[in-house]
Amino acid sequence: MTTSTNGAFDRKPFIAGNWKMNMDHVQGITLLQKLAWTLSDAKHDYSRVEVAVFPPFTDLRGVQTLVQGDDLDVAYGGQDLSQFDSGAYTGDISGQFLNKLGCKYVLVGHSERRTIHNESDDVLNAKVKAAFKHGVTPVLCVGEGLEIRQAGTHVNHTLEQLRAGVAGLNADQAAELVVAYEPVWAIGTGEVAGPEDAQEMCAAIRAELGQLFGADTAAKTRLLYGGSVKANNAAAILKERDVDGLLVGGASLDPAEFANIVRFESHLVTD
Numbered sequence: 001m002t003t004s005t006n007g008a009f010d011r012k013p014f015i016a017g018n019w020k021m022n023m024d025h026v027q028g029i030t031l032l033q034k035l036a037w038t039l040s041d042a043k044h045d046y047s048r049v050e051v052a053v054f055p056p057f058t059d060l061r062g063v064q065t066l067v068q069g070d071d072l073d074v075a076y077g078g079q080d081l082s083q084f085d086s087g088a089y090t091g092d093i094s095g096q097f098l099n100k101l102g103c104k105y106v107l108v109g110h111s112e113r114r115t116i117h118n119e120s121d122d123v124l125n126a127k128v129k130a131a132f133k134h135g136v137t138p139v140l141c142v143g144e145g146l147e148i149r150q151a152g153t154h155v156n157h158t159l160e161q162l163r164a165g166v167a168g169l170n171a172d173q174a175a176e177l178v179v180a181y182e183p184v185w186a187i188g189t190g191e192v193a194g195p196e197d198a199q200e201m202c203a204a205i206r207a208e209l210g211q212l213f214g215a216d217t218a219a220k221t222r223l224l225y226g227g228s229v230k231a232n233n234a235a236a237i238l239k240e241r242d243v244d245g246l247l248v249g250g251a252s253l254d255p256a257e258f259a260n261i262v263r264f265e266s267h268l269v270t271d
């Protein structure tokens with residue numbers, strides 16, 4: 001059964017763990033095994049809540065082997081991809097390679113790529129298109145820094161990133177796309193945006209997608225929140241109408257904590 005946290009749309013909740021530059025390929029296998037065991041012990045129903053992990057590139061082959069060998073219902077993806085298909089691009093990874101490794105998703109435009117690697121909106125738009133070209137679903141990350149939040153222009157800023165990232169997509173691609181709203185000031189800081197902040201931005205993103213691609217399409221696009229998510233705040237954020245999932249950083253490195261986030265439904269308090 002496909003479920004939604006809000007019951008209004010047919011969007012399956014999606015909990016994703018971004019390991020960032022943590023976990024070598026041996027540690028990564030152990031982490032994924034522990035996560036799978038914990039979720040299995042808890043009788044997690046993957047048909048109700050989708051689970052994905054984003055390990056470093058060097059872990060992906062091992063993750064693929066484990067997922068296939070143990071028939072795990074966990075999706076996985078790359079943390080970045082090249083805008084190019086192949087060629088003299090030292091250090092880059094093609095979407096084609098990710099597809100070949102069974103990656104279902106790829107992160108595009110994480111704030112750490114935007115700020116540390118200076119990736120521009122044009123490059124990120126090319127990466128979104130490259131992901132679709134190679135059959136990998138992009139998770140486009142958008143969000144504002146602290147100064148922009150304090151200036152009160154966070155919605156405009158984030159929607160500009162969104163518009164640039166989705167330029168040239170068709171409606172089918174926009175429906176398949178996942179967008180992650182990650183306020184930079186809340187990443188790895190312990191500062192979590194309130195559920196109302198997450199809802200404000202996700203509603204604005206959905207409205208903008210509706211303007212660009214039509215309301216029916218926008219109703220299908222899954223929108224995630226990311227930034228200092230833990231098991232004790234996940235359920236409250238996911239109760240919001242336009243928030244369909246979470247992109248979890250630090251807490252995804254602890255299998256018990258991440259499993260608890262995945263099982264957010266068991267923490268939901270009915271009004």
Ligand SMILES: O=C[C@H](O)COP(=O)(O)O
Nearest residue numbers: 018187188227228249250
């Ligand atoms: O990709 C994940 C986000 O950057 C959030 O990271 P965090 O949960 O460690 O704050």
